Amino acid sequence: MPKRRLDPLPAAAFQILLALADGELHGYAIMRQVEQQTNGRMRLGPGTLYSSIQAMLEDGLIEEVGREGESEASRERRRVYRLTTAGRKLARSEADRLADLLRVARAKKILRGDYV
């Protein structure tokens, strides 16, 4: 059986899922959103961005908006993506997993503060 590409979920993919949580975005907007939500620590390049998008599309975590039935001319426009239910579910579970990790870290006094 081939290894699942998004298990565990890569950081870039999780960030893209989070970026799309607010609504539909095209590639460049996703990149900007990720940069913004990570305070500039993560700047996705085209290779990483579209490889992740490709994997997530194939796994049904995101979908392209208005792709079906559109004309040839309109395909030249930017592609817009949105989160699917599965994607949202996966993003939630990943966030829960990270929250659990943070709780453990806080319990062990590794992480201080009450923002989690």
Place this chain on the structure above:
Amino acid sequence: MSEKIYACLLKLFPSRFRREYESEALLLFRDRYREERGPMRKLRLCLDLLVDLVAGLPKAYQNSLAAGSSLAPEGHAAPPFQVLESEPLRPGAVLLGTLLSFSAIVCFAWAMGRDIGERLAPVNEPKSPVEMVMQRLNQPMQPEPSAQPATQPEAAAPANSNASAATPSSNGQVQPPAQQDLLQYQQQTSLGRPQQGAMVRASGESGSMSAASRPESAVNASQPGGRVLPASRASSNGVVIATGMRTGESASGVPTAARDAAAAMSQSEPASSISTAQPNVENATHAMVRLMRTHQIVMFGETHGDKQEYEWLCALVKDPAFASQVDDIVVEFGNSLYQKTVDRYIAGGDVPQEQIEKAWRNVIGAVGPVSPVYGWFYKAVREANRQRPSGHQIRLLLGDPYGDWEKIHDAEDLGPFVAHRDAWYAQVVKHEVLAPHHRALLIMGAGHFLRRNGPGLVERAIRDAGVQPYLVVFGTNAVGGYDVLDLRFNKWPTPAIVSLQGNWVGELPANPVLTGGVVAPNAQKMEDVADAMLYVGSRDTLMQVNVPRSDLLDTAYGKEVERRLQIQIGRTMEFTQPLEEPQYHRPLQQVSSNGIHLTPPNPPKSFRDPLPPRPPSQ
């Protein structure tokens, strides 16, 4: 980084990715490039894109492969295959694949063409168990004594048992042979060239004209009882005849020789196991240079006095690639009494001709005048050293015992030296080559080196020192009787060296190939007796070089040769041979003209004595 460059870099991504996202990626690049203002920000963008390229490529290919694997039915372990119909190979990819495949084939062929033993370990290093197994597998199989075919020459066994008896002891002293007989005595007197016709006439037999050029071995060959003949034809056929021929199989049977060969082949192995693989025919000089690189000791079993053979040897020693890596050449055709003189001569010193030629003319094993080819070789080594005055110098080591002919008056004086020729040669190799870890070419009559019943005395001494030598022997295209010449050799460039393992040359019967078809085949094959063969030309083109008559008739040397012949074989000879003559004569009927069989002399009593103390070198 301009858009064009980035577009080129995108070509590195899998085609599936490019088909879907190339335009998007370029669009995104354009947006970012437009936004980033100032050289520093543009530089940061370039770095980001490079990092992204490195990080994104594996992911893109992973996606591509995963998509391919998803084509396989669920639960099937069979490897997935991409359908190329929608994604044809680019010409560049086809070209690259072709080049890589061709390179791989060339590398594989090169690796397989090498001796497996050579690349496993250097010759002097201890071998691993795997290497030892490989070495044993590469060695020719020794027949069981009880399984010896009826045609196995009886002469071969005594030759080697003689060798095994007269081994150097651990204290460096050559011990007397345990058992010697007439045959061995005769085999030891093998280097020179007595004229058989002259001996017939000297014995009171007028003889026919044809008898004048008849080998003594052939003259005696009809002697009943399968008695082994003396080696008096040694100069043309070398020791090979003496060690390989019985009267019963002496070359009288020319018409049946091919049948004998076939019979011998069929006795040795089933036809299905006979290799028909083509040999790797290599330029002899290149091959020898290569062998000297991979082996500390290379042994060359020569045929005495052959013109083409020594022309090649002379060219070989002058080859810079050879001269630069060989420390010593140990020769049979040099009386070690004269080592100092020879050292001076090959170092370019001013040595009179009459003094230096004593080294090869006074060889103990020579019967009759010694061919001038040996003088050519000494001169070639001297010239090779002269060409490299400040470079690596070759030393010529004389491997013949130090008997002084001026002090040898009868067979009893001569006996110990003749009896210990191989043992003394081995001792020279051991002390002068192996002890100082030199790299050397050993040259001796092929009969001394052939693996008739396993390695000979010299090779055993080398192996005992932990060194694996490589053995090359002189051979021709005579593969059955005298008239059976193999046309396949005609295509070979000459001189050439071919390995004898795993090809049709190695399957040829040893006796005729080694003796120009004079000696009939037996079960022994070429691959049994040596590692490789030197081929310098078709049997009928080979020429023997003799001493000019002017050097023998009424000269001091001629008289001395006659005196020595009286001591060695009890007869003298007439010096009637031409300066050059065919190396191998057709063997004739084996009865002398008046029906009197020539009998070889009895060995002297001193044959079992140890070598006397060595006098100072001259």
